[in-house]
Structures are given as C-alpha cells and as structure tokens.
Amino acid sequence: MSDTSWLRPITTVTSAARASAPEASGLLRSLTPLLREWLPRQRWFAGKGRPITGFGLVCATELLPADGGADAPALLHLLLDVHQPDCPPDCYQLLVGTRELLPPALASALIGRAVGGRLDGLTLYEGLHDPRLATLLLERMRTSGSDGHLRFSAEPDAVIPSGLAPRLSVAEQSNSSVIYGDTFILKLFRRISPGCNPDLELSLALARVGSARVAAPVAWFEATGLHEEPATLGVLQRYLPGSSDGWELALRAVDGAVAGADFTDHARALGRATAEVHTALADALPTTLLRRPQIQRLATSMAERLDATVAAVPALAPYRTGLLDAFRDLVTFGSDGGTVRAQRIHGDLHLGQALWTPAQGWVLIDFEGEPARPLTERRRPHSPVQDVAGMLRSFDYAARHRDPASPYAAEWADRHRAAFVAGYAERSGSDPNDSPVLLRAYETDKAVYEVVYEARHRPDWLPIPMAAIERLCRPAAPFARLSRRTRP
Secondary structure, three states: OOOOOOOOOOOOOHHOOOOOHHHHHHHHHHHHHHHHHHHOOOOOOOOOOOOOOOOHHHHEEEEEEEOOOOOOOEEEEEEEEEEEEEEEEEEEEEEEEEEEEOHHHHHEEEEEEEOOOOOOOOOOEHHHEEEEEHHHHHHOOOOEEHHHHHHHHEOOOOOOOOOEEEEEOOOOOOOOEEEEEOEEEEEEEEEEEEEEEEOHHHHHHHHHHOOOOOOOEEEEEOOOOOOOOOOHHHEEEEOOOOOHHHHHHHHHHOOOOOOOOOOHHHHHHHHHHHHHHHHHHHHHHHOOOEEEEHHHHHHHHHHHHHHHHHHHOOOHHHHHHHHHHHHHHHHHHHHHOOOOEEEOOOOOHHHEEEEEEOEEEEEOOOOOOOOOOOHHHHHEOOOOOHHHHHHHHHHHHHHHOOOOOOHHHHHHHHHHHHHHHHHHHHOOOOOOOHHHHHHHHHHHHHHHHHHHHHHHOOOOHHHHHHHHHHHOOOOOOOOOOOOOOOHH
C-alpha cells in the first residue's frame, strides 16, 4: 500500500454555499480572467462560439498541496460550472497545476499567471502535461478511498503497478487521456453530468461477463455528494499496445483499392464483433420492447432534428420531403403493430471506435455515446440497429474521405457495408436487412447529423453526407437491401 499522507482535500463548495464561501470567491478571482481566454481554445470545450459569462465553483480538491518550493508543483482538481448565454451551465473537470515558475518543457500547457485571489502570483497550467502530476494521478488511482467529494474505486482483482511512465494522448477531442507505459490508459471526462458514464458502466458490464471485445476497466473515480447520484470523472482501462485504428486501416484499404486492396474480411469480422458486444450487453443489462408510442416518439425526434438541420443548413431543404418519408415509414411501422427490441448499445459506433489487436481481434472503445446528447438519453435502451447504421455511415465516410467523387467510392462502400452486415447477422442471429424501415430511419438520422456537423466544422467534407442524403431521400426507390455478398 502506498503512502497517501500527502493527499488532503481542501474546502469543497457545493451549490448551496457558492455565493458566500470565501474559498470559492478567492479561487474564482484567480481563475476567471485566465479561464475565459484559455477554455475556448481547448479541443474538448463544447461551448465554442459563445461568450463565457461566468463561472461557479462546484468542487475543489487539492490532490497535491504546494510545499513552498520554487520548483515544486501542486495539483488542484476542479469542477466548474461554465455559464454561457441562452443555455444552462455546463460542468467541466479541470486538473490545474500550479508552480511559481513554469519549466520551458511545459510552456505549451500554460493557462496563465494568476493575479489576485487565492492563487495570486502562481503560474497555472494544464496539469496532465506534467509527468510528475500525471504520475501522481495514477498513484491516487492505486488506492481506493475518498478525498473530499472525490471517490476512487478499483476492481477487486486489479493490480496497478507504480512507476509507469505517463504520456498525454493527442488523439481525442471531447475528453483527455493519459497513457501509462504500455499497460493502462486513463480517460478523463471533461464535460461532467450526474450519473454513471456509459463508458464505465458498459465496459464494466462487458468485462465482468468475460467479453474479449472491450478494454477492461481496472479503476475509476467519481464525484459524490454533489448531485442526486455520483458523477463519473475518469476511468483507468487496459491499454492495447500494437492495436490499429479501424478508420486508418479502412483508409489504407481505400487508398489501395485500385490495386486490389481488400478490407472485406476485416469488415465482416467487425460485424461479428459488434454482434458479440450487443449480445453480451443484452445478457448483462435489462432489455425492453419499443411499441407504437415509443416508436412514434423516436420518429418525431428524428423529424425534429431534420427540421433544425434544414434551418441551419439551407442546402438540405430540397431533400426534406424525401428524408421525412423515412421517418413517416417508421411511424407507419409502429402503427401497424411493429415492435423494436431495445437494449444498451454503444451509441456512437464508427470505425474510429474500433481497434484491431493482434491478441483479441476487434475491440470496441469509447462507450459513452454521442457526448453532445444528454447523459440520461445515452443511458436509455436503444435499438442495436442504431449502432449498425452508424458503422454503415462510417464505411461510406472512409470510401469518400479522400475523394467524394471517386468512381470507386460507391462500390467500395457498398462492398464493405455488405460484409459488415453479413458478419453481424452470422453472430447475432438477427439480420439488419430484415429491418429495412428501421435501418433506413437510423441511417437517415445519422446522415442529417453529419450534414450539420460538417457544415459547421468541416465544410470541405459536406459532400460526403450529402451524397448519402441524395440516396436516402429518393421516394421512388425503396431502401436498397444490403447484399450478403462479401466479395467483389
């Protein structure tokens, strides 16, 4: 057992005490002018494009106190409400390092020098960039227990060695991750909501039933006593050395398509792996059946997202009627007595969420669902067809990523989409082709989401989802059944 005497909580400020707590006032006075400038520049900050009007201190815990040395760092864990116009505040998790002087090696992590308040005169920086502080965080994960409102937990058989060298991952956008040696990866959620994050909940459920299609969690930490239920803050999982990202593998296959490069075996295996994950989740967690009222609400929400996107992206307007047909058909399906099996699913499945590993084959990662959706929605049961549709859209993206107008794109996408569906049917015993109305509705909904995303963030990519929009909205052509053929 490691010595944790250096860990001590400082004052914790809950919502009821914010206005009068001197500690909150002192910290916010130091932080506010710096974070107004720094937060909007972070990849994981969701409020870009809107001014920050204020901050509220939810919780502050000093994981490493300052010892007075000029070169010694301190680590402050913060949960902050960020206020912006016309929306409720979002809670963000920050790990702020403080030093009197910042070493040149940490210059890129600079937040700024505090003037006034509790941190007056100290240099503030992103603590995850500092190997000393990142190592401290892993050390804290090795010991279950609580520090103020922070609670650390681990699986009973977890063995977490010390001395693993940390390195900050640069691959993520909505969260932050630190890799320790080739053994563990710690994901820290930036945008915090009350409740168990599905990435922890579903990964634990899969690992505990022995699934080989998940990177098993070994420890995690959460905020307690601040909301009606604990809020997940971070998850420490097994790292998968030597793994290859599914998106990059697919792009290599697309680049070599003219020379005969083929990815269909991988696509089919990924379909089987996805079905295995769905089967394991259905066995481990409750399932339900969606009937007419729930199906109608599902179709209505899809139609509302379409109208919001048409308002934001006028180029979609000519296709609105044809796209609405997909959602009307779903309503008709429910009205005619159709039902939809629902369970816990991945929720944001695409090629970038799949890793090919030498030891385990395909492993799915990042089970938190679409971060922009409310946590309560992401934790509800949904149709597994939603995940299937997401992966089908991803194959289309891979095919058109280099050149949306490529004559090979449509053929490559169709061939690999078919291989994925065939593999899924082999393992699940349920062929997504047997649910054409549901599959078309989910794929249409996903393509509509892609249109607004690309229009806002990557306009050069807009032709990729627009090609799918043109295919999906044709009223004279029923949704094409994906062939079980997996070879050209």
